[in-house]
Amino acid sequence: QVQLQESGPGLVKPSETLSLTCTVSGGSFTTYYWSWIRQPAGKGLEWIGRIDSSGSTHYNPSLKSRVTMSVDTSKNQFSLNLSSVTAADTAVYYCARQPRGGATYFDPWGQGTLVTVSS
Amino acid sequence: DIQMTQSPSTLSASVGDRVTITCRASQSISGHLAWYQQKPGKAPKLLIYEASSLESGVPSRFSGSASGTEFTLTISSLQPDDFATYYCQQYNSYSSFGQGTKLEIK
Numbered sequence: 001q002v003q004l005q006e007s008g009p010g011l012v013k014p015s016e017t018l019s020l021t022c023t024v025s026g027g028s029f030t031t032y033y034w035s036w037i038r039q040p041a042g043k044g045l046e047w048i049g050r051i052d053s054s055g056s057t058h059y060n061p062s063l064k065s066r067v068t069m070s071v072d073t074s075k076n077q078f079s080l081n082l083s084s085v086t087a088a089d090t091a092v093y094y095c096a097r098q099p100r101g102g103a104t105y106f107d108p109w110g111q112g113t114l115v116t117v118s119s
Numbered sequence: 120d121i122q123m124t125q126s127p128s129t130l131s132a133s134v135g136d137r138v139t140i141t142c143r144a145s146q147s148i149s150g151h152l153a154w155y156q157q158k159p160g161k162a163p164k165l166l167i168y169e170a171s172s173l174e175s176g177v178p179s180r181f182s183g184s185a186s187g188t189e190f191t192l193t194i195s196s197l198q199p200d201d202f203a204t205y206y207c208q209q210y211n212s213y214s215s216f217g218q219g220t221k222l223e224i225k
Binding site: 060094098 | 161169214
């Protein structure tokens with residue numbers, strides 16, 4: 001059964017870059033899309049962007065100028081960099097898998113990791 | 120961008136009640152909609168995809184339907200485990216979520 005696990009610093013200073021990695025285990029890495037989603041405390045879900053195993057990316061237009069995603073197929077990992085962070089970027093960050101084709105829902109999800117932006 | 124408007128934002132109900140949550144898309148999404156359940160401190164869990172297809176392992180009291188750009192999630196008989204927050208998600212054009220519906224015990 002496929003499992004996803006987020007990792008990275010839990011505290012990032014304002015104006016710096018948030019960097020997270022998601023490690024995928026127990027399933028195929030090359031036949032899916034891989035996404036990042038975030039959720040500020042007490043608020044709703046926001047899709048950040050997705051990547052496939054070839055490195056092709058699509059980002060949320062509202063975050064596009066600050067987001068970079070990358071993939072390492074040798075380690076079954078994909079990563080998120082979010083630059084110039086502010087307190088508004090404080091959130092739980094989830095990684096999730098999406099099937100290719102028409103039905104690109106998110107399943108499964110990682111457990112999530114809290115990232116706090118503070119000096 | 121496709122906007123998803125979910126209602127109500129909060130719903131109070133009792134065990135055994137039938138409840139309906141609605142999600143309206145700002146434009147056609149061709150039925151490309153999913154519903155998720157989220158409990159505090161946990162990741163969302165997929166319930167329904169393609170508007171009405173039940174994810175494997177999800178109880179049959181959950182169902183989804185669509186009419187144009189309006190989508191509904193129905194729980195036929197609420198169980199104690201169902202009190203949670205529910206989100207819709209469109210994936211016709213990248214992805215966006217509704218604001219969420221918190222289902223509370225009356």
